Amino acid sequence: MKKKLIPYSIILIFLIIFAVFYKSLKDTNIYTPETKINNDIPIFSAELLLSNENSNSTEIFELDKFYLLNIWASWCVPCRDEHPILMSLSKNNKLIIIGMNYKDNKKNAKKFLDELGNPYEKIIVDKNGTNSIEWGAFGVPETFIIYNNKIIKKYIGPLNNELLIEIQKIIK
Amino acid sequence: MKIFKNFVIIFLLMTINNLNANENSERNEITKNLRCLICQGQSVYDSDSDFANSMKILVDKKLDEGLSEKEIYIYFKEKYGDWILYDPGLNKNTYLLWLLPILIFLFGGAIIVKSFIFKK
Numbered sequence: 001m002k003k004k005l006i007p008y009s010i011i012l013i014f015l016i017i018f019a020v021f022y023k024s025l026k027d028t029n030i031y032t033p034e035t036k037i038n039n040d041i042p043i044f045s046a047e048l049l050l051s052n053e054n055s056n057s058t059e060i061f062e063l064d065k066f067y068l069l070n071i072w073a074s075w076c077v078p079c080r081d082e083h084p085i086l087m088s089l090s091k092n093n094k095l096i097i098i099g100m101n102y103k104d105n106k107k108n109a110k111k112f113l114d115e116l117g118n119p120y121e122k123i124i125v126d127k128n129g130t131n132s133i134e135w136g137a138f139g140v141p142e143t144f145i146i147y148n149n150k151i152i153k154k155y156i157g158p159l160n161n162e163l164l165i166e167i168q169k170i171i172k
Numbered sequence: 173m174k175i176f177k178n179f180v181i182i183f184l185l186m187t188i189n190n191l192n193a194n195e196n197s198e199r200n201e202i203t204k205n206l207r208c209l210i211c212q213g214q215s216v217y218d219s220d221s222d223f224a225n226s227m228k229i230l231v232d233k234k235l236d237e238g239l240s241e242k243e244i245y246i247y248f249k250e251k252y253g254d255w256i257l258y259d260p261g262l263n264k265n266t267y268l269l270w271l272l273p274i275l276i277f278l279f280g281g282a283i284i285v286k287s288f289i290f291k292k
Contacts, residue, residue: 130229130230133226133227135251136251
């Protein structure tokens with residue numbers, strides 16, 4: 001009995017190790033934060049890009065309206081790719097698009113909007129990146145859908161045509 | 173009198189220095205336990221990436237607002253989930269992580285007890 005126990009336990013240990021490694025083989029090692037929905041939006045006050053005035057979250061986000069917050073920067077290449085989608089979403093009058101200019105140079109940001117068009121109603125300046133962390137973002141571009149001061153959806157990375165249709169369905 | 177004045181000035185300068193050091197060490201302790209999400213295998217303290225630098229500024233800001241170390245961890249956990257902490261709490265995703273070492277220890281102990289004590 002005892003002699004049999006050792007080879008069986010060795011085989012069992014190897015099977016467990018194999019299962020663990022096989023499972024992790026398929027897991028992605030790029031971590032994306034849990035997309036916690038129905039989280040309240042953070043309370044903040046920040047400078048606005050085009051008017052140079054200060055504004056705060058309660059002034060920007062009103063109740064009973066759909067908002068899209070898009071974190072962008074003029075130096076970010078994927079932001080250029082998703083810009084036409086934001087432009088077409090801006091034509092929808094049920095949705096208000098707010099921009100957050102992440103760690104950018106004001107001059108470059110304005111040039112970017114002159115070149116590709118401005119879909120944003122207001123643009124918040126996030127000079128040191130702390131504002132976007134308060135939102136739970138960790139890069140550009142990132143997009144949040146907000147309703148009644150709650151984040152109802154979050155997209156990491158550039159928007160595409162499929163997501164455009166999804167967003168249009170949400171705000172219907 | 174002059175000596176006394178100089179002494180007071182030196183004392184004040186020394187306390188100011190001390191205050192700064194304390195604040196920084198608290199910030200360093202916190203950032204060492206926060207994971208930099210965009211750099212693999214580095215803490216916020218170790219990293220010099222854009223994200224980590226912003227996190228450091230935010231930790232400073234939260235400390236200024238009077239939040240304690242624990243409250244800051246809870247704040248970041250709410251935003252990014254357990255992964256941001258190097259010392260995750262016990263919950264349904266991490267119970268194996270916490271219990272497995274204890275189980276292995278008990279199992280090993282049982283083997284030792286069986287083979288050494290019962291043999292005698």
